[in-house]
Structures are given as structure tokens and as C-alpha cells.
Amino acid sequence: GAGVSQTPSNKVTEKGKYVELRCDPISGHTALYWYRQSLGQGPEFLIYFQGTGAADDSGLPNDRFFAVRPEGSVSTLKIQRTERGDSAVYLCASSSQQGGEQYFGPGTRLTVT
Amino acid sequence: GESVGLHLPTLSVQEGDNSIINCAYSNSASDYFIWYKQESGKGPQFIIDIRSNMDKRQGQRVTVLLNKTVKHLSLQIAATQPGDSAVYFCAENIGQGPGGTSYGKLTFGQGTILTVHP
Structure with missing residues (x-):
């Protein structure tokens, strides 16, 4: 079956612009996670959804970052007033249950110029 | 190899050899550990996991060892x-x-x- 998909695969934007990154989890997976991976580093946790609600958003770096999952399936990570330091690969993962094995998508590479 | 700044540790082996990759973890309260493989341009891929009530777990060609005393994890x-x-x-x-x-x-x-070198 289909895995986790993320769109776009690459996004180049200018400093100060707004961007949205989309994640389609595996069908039926209730848990969804966003991570950010900078060059040469491991992924860093941003936010976790169980169903429609954000159960833990402690990893969001500041209030420019926001994520939603209105119907408990697709999630969108939104970044306002982008900064060059936001450049990274943004990874999404889903799991069939809380604490279960996480399946990662290919990521969206965001470049802020 | 040693890690300096953004340089990741590296391990080079010949095809057919056994490989051991080590990891030190930080939180003694952690109860679940996972090894992931990440190829260029792809997301991390699950390899094997282990819970803190175990010290060894084997999969196909892979073994994970957990030493809670020194907070060390290895992948073979x-x-x-x-x-x-x-x-x-x-x-x-x-x-x-x-x-x-x-x-x-x-x-x-x-x-x-x-x-891995052929």
C-alpha cells in the first residue's frame, strides 16, 4: 500500500514569505508526527497529533510555526515570515497507534533565500 | 571516526564483514529505542527496535544491544x-x-x- 507522502518535495521561498507543507499519512494511522532535519543532523521533533488534536507541540521553535490536522488525516505545517534558518528538510511520520512504529515520508526540502 | 562539529562519525567496511554502529543516549527514563536507516533523499526507515526491559533483540541480519547501565545502544x-x-x-x-x-x-x-565497499 501507499506510504506516507509529502508535498511539495522541494520548496524554495524568499525570506519573509509564508509556506505550507503537506503530509498525507498512511490510511488509518491515527498518530502523526512532524520533525525537522538540518544538514548533518538527526531529525528533531516538532509536533505530534493524535487524531485531530495536537497532543504535544513542544518542539515548535516559535510562534511562526503552526500545524493543523482538521479531519484527523492530512496535516499541514505552516510557517509564517520564513527566515533563512528555517531551511531544512521537514519530515512527517505516522503510526497506527500511539507509541507504535513510525513510518516516515520522504520529506520536504525547504530553502529560504 | 570522531565527530567534530557537523561531521558525522563514519564507518567503512568491506562487503561481507560485520558492522557495529554505536550510540550513546541521554535520558535514563527512555523506555523505547529504535534504529533507523536513512538513504540520501529519503526519510528514515525503521530497522529494529528494543524496549528497556530487554538487553538484546535480533532481526534479519541485525541485532540491537542495549546497555542501560552506561546508556549505550549498538546495532550489529x-x-x-x-x-x-x-x-x-x-x-x-x-x-x-x-x-x-x-x-x-x-x-x-x-x-x-x-x-560498504564491494
Whole structure:
């Protein structure tokens, strides 16, 4: 079956612009996670959804970052007033249950110029 | 190899050799550990996991060892193949959800670059 998909695969934007990154989890997976991976580093946790609600958003770096999952399936990570330091690969993962094995998508590479 | 700044530790082996990748984790309260493989341009791929009530777990060609006393985790790959070349990350589960269950907020280690020469 289909895995986790993320769109776009690459996004180049200018400093100060707004961007949205989309994640389609595996069908039926209730848990969804966003991570950010900078060059040469491991992924860093941003936010976790169980169903429609954000159960833990402690990893969001500041209030420019926001994520939603209105119907408990697709999630969108939104970044306002982008900064060059936001450049990274943004990874999404889903799991069939809380604490279960996480399946990662290919990521969206965001470049802020 | 040693890690300096943004340079990841590296391990180079010949095809057919066994590989051992090490990881030190930070939180003694972590109850779940996972090894991931990440190829260039792809997301991390699950390899094997282990819970804190175990010290060893075996999969197909892979074994994970957990030493809670020194907070150390290792991944052993038997008969390493060129297709095993990738960056390997250990991850620990920190954080408890309702009822004391772990909900999967993972903290990843730095990663090790494995290169397998034919």
C-alpha cells in the first residue's frame, strides 16, 4: 500500500514569505508526527497529533510555526515570515497507534533565500 | 571516526564483514529505542527496535544491544552488503502519554555514515 507522502518535495521561498507543507499519512494511522532535519543532523521533533488534536507541540521553535490536522488525516505545517534558518528538510511520520512504529515520508526540502 | 562539529562519525567496511554502529543516549527514563536507516533523499526507515526491559533483540541480519547501565545502544549488521550503505540513527522515546504509555516523541542521535565497499 501507499506510504506516507509529502508535498511539495522541494520548496524554495524568499525570506519573509509564508509556506505550507503537506503530509498525507498512511490510511488509518491515527498518530502523526512532524520533525525537522538540518544538514548533518538527526531529525528533531516538532509536533505530534493524535487524531485531530495536537497532543504535544513542544518542539515548535516559535510562534511562526503552526500545524493543523482538521479531519484527523492530512496535516499541514505552516510557517509564517520564513527566515533563512528555517531551511531544512521537514519530515512527517505516522503510526497506527500511539507509541507504535513510525513510518516516515520522504520529506520536504525547504530553502529560504 | 570522531565527530567534530557537523561531521558525522563514519564507518567503512568491506562487503561481507560485520558492522557495529554505536550510540550513546541521554535520558535514563527512555523506555523505547529504535534504529533507523536513512538513504540520501529519503526519510528514515525503521530497522529494529528494543524496549528497556530487554538487553538484546535480533532481526534479519541485525541485532540491537542495549546497555542501560552506561546508556549505550549498538546495532550489529551481519554480512554487510553495499545496499546497507546509508546514515544510521538511533532514536530514544521520551515522553509519556495518558496512562503512562509512550506516545512516540522521538529524540534522534547524531547519526553514523556507513559505507560498504564491494
